[in-house]
Amino acid sequence: MSREFEMSMIGELNFFLGFQIKQVKGGIFIHQEKYCRDLLKKFKMGDCKPISTPMSTNEHLDADVDGKPVDQSTYRSMIGSLLYLTASRPDIMFSVCLCARFQAAPKESHLTAVKRILRYLKHTPSIGLWYPEGAKLELLGYSDSDFAGYRVDRKSTSGVSWSSKKQSCVALSTAEAEYIAAGACCAQILYMKQSLLDFGVVCGSVPLLCDNESAAKIAKNPVQHSRTKHIDIRHHFLRDHEAKGDITITGVRSEEQLADIFTKPLGEETFCRLRNFFKIGVSRV
Structure with missing residues (x-):
C-alpha cells in the first residue's frame, strides 16, 4: 500500500472509528467497549440496573397507536x-x-424496549468478536422464518402470512413458510459466494441449515406437489440451486438453530448458548 499511497507507520492498529482492536498471539479481538460505555453515559444510563438479555421472551412490540409519544430526536439518536x-x-x-x-412515531413502550437493550449493554460492555489465528473460512447459511420471517395470521387459523421487504405471499403451513424463508436465504448465499469470488475465495456447495424437515424435503423433491403449487414460482429456484450443487439443504436441531437469535426474543440460557456461536469473547480475557 505504501507504494500506491503516501503513508506513515504509527504503530500497531488498536483503535479505529470507535472499534478497539487487540492483536495477540492467538488471534485478533475486535470490540467497542469504550463506545458502549460512552453510549450509556450519553443517554444517562450509566447507573442503570444490568440485565442478562436484550429483550424479554414475552415482549411484543407493535405500533402502539394509543401509547404516549416520546421525543423522536432522542429515540432516533439512540437507535x-x-x-x-x-x-x-x-x-x-x-x-x-425491531x-x-x-x-417514525416512537412511544413509551418502544423507548422502554430500547432502554432494556442499554441495560443489557451495561451487563455486557466488553463483549466482541474473536478471530483466532489460523481459522479457516467456512460459509454456512442458517434459515428460520419465525417472527422476522413470518407471522401467524391473527384473523385466520388456516394459514401463515410471510413477508419479504414490502411484498408478501401466503403459505398454508409452517413448512411452506420455512421453505420460502430458505429461498430468501439461498439468494443471500449466492450473493455472498459471488462476493467472495471477487476476493479469490472459491466456495463449493454451501450448507443451508434448516430446522424444518418438511421444508427441506420440499426443496429436495423435484416433483411439484399439489399442496405447494400455490407458492409463487420465484421461490422454487431454491430447488434449482440444490440440484446444481450451489447449496446443500441440511437439517439442524432446533436448539442449534443460530438464526433464532436473529428472529425472536430468547430466554437467558438459550440466548447465551447461541451467542457463543459467533466466537464472541470478552475484552479483558
Missing part, C-alpha cells in the same frame, strides 16, 4: 448509536432492528 454497535455485537441485532421500525 442510530445502537445500529453502529451491531457491527461488533450481532447479539443485539434483532432487538435493535425497535428501529418505530422511529
Whole structure:
C-alpha cells in the first residue's frame, strides 16, 4: 500500500472509528467497549440496573397507536448509536432492528424496549468478536422464518402470512413458510459466494441449515406437489440451486438453530448458548 499511497507507520492498529482492536498471539479481538460505555453515559444510563438479555421472551412490540409519544430526536439518536454497535455485537441485532421500525412515531413502550437493550449493554460492555489465528473460512447459511420471517395470521387459523421487504405471499403451513424463508436465504448465499469470488475465495456447495424437515424435503423433491403449487414460482429456484450443487439443504436441531437469535426474543440460557456461536469473547480475557 505504501507504494500506491503516501503513508506513515504509527504503530500497531488498536483503535479505529470507535472499534478497539487487540492483536495477540492467538488471534485478533475486535470490540467497542469504550463506545458502549460512552453510549450509556450519553443517554444517562450509566447507573442503570444490568440485565442478562436484550429483550424479554414475552415482549411484543407493535405500533402502539394509543401509547404516549416520546421525543423522536432522542429515540432516533439512540437507535442510530445502537445500529453502529451491531457491527461488533450481532447479539443485539434483532432487538435493535425491531425497535428501529418505530422511529417514525416512537412511544413509551418502544423507548422502554430500547432502554432494556442499554441495560443489557451495561451487563455486557466488553463483549466482541474473536478471530483466532489460523481459522479457516467456512460459509454456512442458517434459515428460520419465525417472527422476522413470518407471522401467524391473527384473523385466520388456516394459514401463515410471510413477508419479504414490502411484498408478501401466503403459505398454508409452517413448512411452506420455512421453505420460502430458505429461498430468501439461498439468494443471500449466492450473493455472498459471488462476493467472495471477487476476493479469490472459491466456495463449493454451501450448507443451508434448516430446522424444518418438511421444508427441506420440499426443496429436495423435484416433483411439484399439489399442496405447494400455490407458492409463487420465484421461490422454487431454491430447488434449482440444490440440484446444481450451489447449496446443500441440511437439517439442524432446533436448539442449534443460530438464526433464532436473529428472529425472536430468547430466554437467558438459550440466548447465551447461541451467542457463543459467533466466537464472541470478552475484552479483558
